[in-house]
Amino acid sequence: MDRITKGYMNNFAASQELTGQNESELFESFACYCVLSKEYPEHFDISDIVTGGGSDAGIDGIAIIANNVLIHSQEEFDDLAEQTHTITDLKFIFIQAKTSPTFNGGDIATFGFGVCDLLKEQPELVQNAEVQEKSNIISHILSNMMRVRNKPKCLLYYVTTGNWTEDQNLCSRIEGVKSDLKSENLFSEISFVPVDANYLQKLFKNTVDKIQAIIDFPERITLPEMEKVKEAYLGILPACQFLNLVSNEDGIIKSILYDNVRDFQGENDVNVEIAETLNSSEADKFVILNNGITIICKELKNIVRNQFSLEDYQIVNGCQTSHVLYNNKETISDKVYVAIKIISTDDEETVNKIVKATNRQTEVTDEQLLALNDFNKRLEAYYQTYSGVQRLYYERRSKQYTSVMEIEKVRIVTVATQIKAFSSMFLDKPQLASRYYGRLLKDSKDSGEIFNTNHQFIAYYVSAYALYRIEFLIRNKQIDQQYNKYRYHILMILKYLVLGDQKQPQLNSHKMETFCQEIQGILADSNKLNQYVEFACKIISDQVGDLSNAENAKTALITDKLKNAAMVVKL
Template sequence: MNNQLRLINSTITRFQKENDLDDQFLFEIFSISQILKSKNIDFVDIENSIVDGGNDGGIDSVIVLVNDTNLNTIEELSELEINRKTELEIFIIQTKDSNSFKERVFDTLSLTFQDVFDYTKELEDLNSRYNHSLVDKIFLLREAIDQIMVTTDKVRINVVYASKGDTTQISNGVKNRAQLLVQTLKEKSSISNCEVLYYGANELRKIFIEPEETELILNYRDSFSSSFLDGSSVGYVLTVNLKDYFNFVTKDKTIRESIFENNVRHFQGSITVNKGINETLKNSEDIEFWWLNNGITILSPEIVPLPDNKLRLKNIQIVNGLQTTFCIYNHYKEKGIDTIDEKRSVLIKIIKTSDQTTMDKIIYSTNSQTMVRAADLRATDELQRNIENYFLSKGYYYDRRKNYYKNMNKDRSKIFNIAKTAQYIETLLFKRPNLARANPTSLLKTDENYSRIFSYDFNIDSYLKACLLHTKVSKFIKKIPLDSDIINIKYGASMKNLSFHLMLITAILYFKNYGFNDTDLANLDLDKIDQKLFNQSLLYLVQILDKLDDTRSIINIAKSSALTKEITNEFINKDKSDYEIIDNLTEMVTELIAVSLEERKDDL
């Protein structure tokens, strides 16, 4: 074994331990998380992107990003504002746990791409060749391309080939096949920006060990500072040259998206305010910019003054001024920053504080001067802070501010965010797994929905138990043998798309009560959610699917109300005695499933 292979295997072992992962899809999850490290994709989204598992057309994962926002469903596209600045980036990923790069990978992909971009191939045609998960991703990327290319050509397709091989030793045969694949892709998709990217042992390891960039240097012209009370909170007011600010918020002339995570809105495009900022940048070079603009607010837990009018800032978050920042970024990106002699400055407030309550008040106050819905500011709600503190008391992390705990290098398997928690509560307490699956962003779109799901009336432990139950059910799903006759090969490869439905049935069988509530959920004993109970739930779901006899894809069935209605009809009128009979009748079948799993454990 060469050193590259030895090091990458050690790195993957460390990654596995740090994130409490099992062996299934380990190399895929490791590779994808490194390749997309800068995109802030969480583990659940990575797992949802995986389409590997038979009839996958040589594709292991499909990631669709619109302005660096990951899309899981077509319905989520309707939530996005698409304009000429919108950017679509598609990653089609093949990972091979081998120590070389092979030509046949591109041969298989080339045939698959013929179908992916042949719009005459519709659902029935694709389902006859590919698994349901891949078919769902095909329709998602088609729809994203169609909607965005009507407005802009900022579309890019990355075909990624990752292995444990040495990228310096890739053969000419592999490179030639890749070039042919790119030609095919450009012809079939009508997208000119297509590229094959290689990641080998060295590249993946280096990304893994590369520290997150947490410190930035800001050059300024003039400053004023003041401390408050005991001096633990310090504020700076600066004027910063527009070019210096551009360089501060970019890396390799690309915007640093991570520093805007705590801003309540992303760039709003050509709204009236932004048109005014753009007009000022273009046509008001004879007057100071900060006289005409409200400026930027930055939070940082650590500020170190340096010589020559510089500040070193750690873990910064721009909480107000995103619209101004993006207008500045777009202006100088388009004109060419290196060719401009810029004399104007932007006004910046920098506040040093680590106190969460203070940070929340600053975020709320600096964003409530313009029209922002209360629902957009939900991360600052007292209930959200209470949930976060409760999770912390139990050794888990509630990411009410996206990527906050990831940036602190906390165990990713213990991090849960607001949106996914909402999905789990919608599934368990409101018994609507189809809505949770169909369009997760709509669950938090309105104040009414938000208040329904995040309520002071609910036992706070029910939020944590919902997250942990889904984690446990997802682990069981990964262990389902794809070729099990008992489970039914028709559904086996698609069960991850029905995780919410399985979670609901598992909870119903555990409580022996369809109408269990938040108090019941808070008292759930996760140690009693075992393989036997899961097998029983799985058997019920397969029987309900057979009874439903829906010819649509599993993806569409999961999003529809029909399956949820059948689950409701199956359990809503059962009493405790009915569940005792269920236990007796299914004992033999669940034992057979357990034997089936045991016989296949070496293949998992």
């Protein structure tokens, strides 16, 4: 492995607080992280993706993405389909990682065979628990395609530390794998991407570098001064200049569109109409027929004359327009212009208001409105009162801390993670952690169980910090990997082990604050925490029996058994 790749991998290990993996295992995690970050710009737990090890069917990582949501269970897919009414974008991603300095045709064929076998109704290869769980989710989705608008995309990434040279024999192997997958008639698109050391380094750099672009912007007017806005412009851009902002050699830059309320809707009536306009004699009227694009950036510099540099920017409306322009880039004439508004601000409240206002014609979900919620603003401020090893970062707005390189990524708490951790520890609902968090939010919010203005903030922080500590132990193999799917149950059990024979205090009481401080003391003491976690794992092992069956972690019956067992344990 070359020094640059190894250096990046070590940076990744530090960011993820990984200390217990050998080089081969670490490279698998590193490769999976880099590849998935390209397809999914939100934060994710790498242990939910990596499948490598014994009986992995030649697949080191599997990810399922539906409507920009990373799917971890059949129930989460069903909840998402119900909440959004239809799945418009679906991807199955398979990753194989080798530390070898060369690309091996046999390994490529084995990887392809493993993917093809996994897609069978009755797979023949032996599968470990992680592969089997992903296989079951994919099988469930393929059996419920009435909920999906288009066939899924199948993306294969084969990663090595070597140099890809378009070798004819290797290209032939890749085409053979794609042909085998195509014959299954399951996918709308199949791609097989060989990732060499240079490309892997680029993928990792993309996860830490602030996104930048330079445009020529002569047709503009300067908007008046506004409070908390550094500068703002209104104008038009040639379509080719606009595409420099939204795409690179790999295609659309997904991360800059992630604040949009909706993902790309594909060839629906509106998008077909946009494409027809672009390819018609009225293409020059596109600028007055389209609503235009709003861009927010942290830094905007007028380099020279009409040339501007944008740094750390987001397109907050115009997802559909951006994709259609990109898909028609080869045929767009130089007469096509895009109406554009560029706003430079680093004030989060201003950003949130712009996002909400520019998307008001689209239904905004409860999950998306949370960033504007006063409770969540105050909760974020509460997180900021902690420092040192206790510091976590509550990310109430998507990718809020992505460009802050000094933050260890595992210390970022997303809204989804917060909801699942709090619901598991203090609402005794760990079995629902595998569900789509929007469903869990709706059910709990309607009853006032979560994000209640009277709740003690410390309960939210402590549940997230406990999850962070437990996930650290799992990542670094201080807890057996088989308990990973029960990590939310461990949160609940930990609470009851601390409570003993006492009742849980009310979430709005001062007693809850005192109780949470007691839990904090245990979390801060590694020896004590290990003792409590060992007890929790023993309770799970005794009560569940078959830990390899992922369905056991999803039942209220198991939750009740674990709760009752924990309540009688004396530490």
